[in-house]
Amino acid sequence: NNKRGGVQVHYAHRIVTARKNRGSIQSITLESYSPDKKATRLVNAKMFLDCTYEGDLMARAGVSYTVGREDNQTYGETYNGVQLLDKHQFVDGVDPYKIPGDPKSGLLWGISPAALQPIGSGNKQVQTYNFRLCLSSNPANMIPITKPAGYDSTRYELLLRAIEKNPKLQFNTILSPDRMPNQKTDINNSGPFSTDMIGMNYEYPDGSYDRRADIQRQHELYTKGLLYFIGHDPRMRPDIRAEMLKLGYPKDEYTDNGNWSPQMYVREARRLVGAYVMTQANCQGRTTVTDGVGMAAYTMDSHNCQRIVIEKNGMKMVKNEGDVQIGGFPPYPISYRCLIPKVGECENLLVPVCLSASHIAYGSIRMEPVFMVLAQSSAVAACLAIDAKTSVQAVDVKQVQAELKTNPLADGSTPEILVDNDDADHVTRTGNWTRENNPKGAYGPSYFTANGADQAVKSVRFSPAITTVGTYQIYVYFPKFAEASGQTTLIVSDGSQARIILVREADIRVEGQTSGEWVSLGAFSLSPGKANYVDVSTKDANGVVVADAVLFVPAAR
Known part of the structure; x- marks a missing residue:
């Protein structure tokens, strides 16, 4: 928030040049692209963050970057490079020519004359x-x-x-x-x-x-x-x-731009080739970094890169190439090293958006909430580098991680407390619950389920580690679930008394692409050292009960 932080924000500016000296950016020159005001602005700083979708500061700083798709062999991957798969695809037999069956008539608009290259081969095409x-x-x-x-x-x-x-x-x-x-x-x-x-x-x-x-x-x-x-x-x-x-x-959207979004969806542009490169192995958990400063939680996703003609069973037909949608893995950590250039290239630049990742790994990382987290992590690292008078490459990542954990809102306020079902220190089960791994719609890597039709009442207790006395808004996460019980019984205790709350499935509205919804249970006064908890119970359930996550949000911020 620029008002809270006292930050002066200059809108409608873009970078022109970056001046470096001895491996560090000294200043950047910006130009205004406002139609009614053409001017330049010189910005001097100790640290720089490139949060653009295009990596424009990164490129002007002269650090290593790439565009397009790597060959699978580059990083030992299987879903990079050329991919002719079945999603967002034409069925067989769609004729590509202006006059069907006549190649001499030319290709329909939007079809490339390029030949299909070997599966997994790299090129400079962009999703x-x-x-x-x-x-x-x-x-x-x-x-x-x-x-x-x-x-x-x-x-x-x-x-x-x-x-x-x-x-x-x-x-x-x-x-x-x-x-x-x-x-x-x-x-x-x-x-x-x-x-x-x-x-x-x-x-x-x-x-x-x-x-x-x-x-x-x-x-x-x-x-x-x-x-x-x-x-x-x-x-x-x-x-x-x-x-x-x-x-x-x-009528009421984008009123200053003809009711049309001014932001084209730039899914991927330049990508840093930094101190570490995130790859398919990171996404699928075969390699796990210890210097994580954010989590990715999306499928390895690429939209198509080209539309071409192939021959199948003696018939010419149009196909899309490049779409990949591979999931089935839990959230995973993103390395701090993929936010910074290689040693010797630039000592005071962090790149939280056009970060260092292969094309297919970037497809899993490239979500705006993740960019926001990585930008905050980059800002924390930049502050530590300034205080220590050192480079971003020499920052102690453990200090970054500690600051993010103890001061997640970056303003010293009491943070939210999230208790996920996988938090063994703060979650206990009574009765027979099944852990569902990587289900669609879960908060985190799993949730617990139990059949409420059984006579025996089962429950999952979420016990927060309250460190600051105060009033907390409590929310319970309900994922989309076809067999969900029509009602779920919740018991909230503040250590002195327990309150029973009934949540009806029909009252939970999950809209758009959202995978679930946080349902408010109300405000409760909680204190350290007391038996504060939320129980998710199968009592009076008529279907499957899901126990996933509970959030405790301080009322005073």
Whole structure:
């Protein structure tokens, strides 16, 4: 918070140059790109953090970085490089030519003439970008989707062919409109032809600001054209058209940018090649670092990188290449060393976003909450380096970890207390509970389940280590669970008295892509040394009860 920290924030600026001396950045020059104010600003500092999606300071500082996909052999991986898999893919037999069956007619828009390279081979192709779309289904808050300037319906011919070849494709599998509060959506890419503008972003990572702006404009035109095409082209299947016409641009969002997001989804651009490189082995737990300063918890995920023609059973057909979705592993630590350059390259730079990871490992790390954690960890390390008058490479990582643990909010306030079901020191079970490993929707690597239909009452007790007397808001995490009991009995004790709370499944609202919901149990006065606890019980349950995590949030911050 810039007000709490007294930080002066300068918006609408971007880096022009970085001046280094003896292995350290001395200053950077920024330019304003506000239309009504062109000016430069010189910034001198002891430490620098590059938190951009593109790694622009990192590149100008002259440290090692890479773009694209490594060969599998580079880091002993199996899901890097070229991958022709089955997700977000065309079914067999979709003709790639303008005139079906006639190669001389040329390829449809969006298909590359490049040949498929060996599986696992590396190249400089970048996983595709798109816009995450906030649309509205509320007629009173909706701006109709109209034909954008520069619209070309031939760009979307492949979508018609994909639907014709695979009638199972529906509106919800073409645009994936996750429902959000206030009758709005979060629409992401879905299926063989969607909002991802495949193969059109290769020049973006190292491109000039003008070139990047042009690429973003092309993505915007493509996406607005796609929405218009789905809703208005007479060749589109009527049921799909009808669903599209229920949505429009929201009147109350992005009001200073034509009701359109100003931020293109730059999934991956430059990546530091630093003191340590996170790889597939880290994601899957074959290698675990001890200098972790954040946790990653997403699948190894890459969107497609190119759209090409292959031959199968003597037939030419279009396929997407590059999509990878491999999960099934628990959260894992991210090394401090992947945030810093190699020794000798730069002593006062940390890179928490375009960090040092292989393409496929970056696909697991690249979530905004993780970037936020790594940025805070980087800031802590930068402060320690300043205080010790040393380099970021010489920082004692144990000090960073200790500061993050004891002062997680960075302001000295009493931190939240999270008790997860895997916390053996603070969780006890009564009765027969099953530990479900890596289930979808769990908070952390697992949760406990018990059948409430059994006569014997079973419970899981979550006992927080309260160190500061005060009032705490208590929340219990409920993951999405098809067989969940219609009600769950919870018992909250403040050490003096116990209170029974009944949570009904029907009252828990889980919206959008959220995997579960924190349900408030209310505010309770808790003190150190007392028997403070929350019991999750099967009493009066009529289905499966899940015990996952409990959060204690100090009311006074």
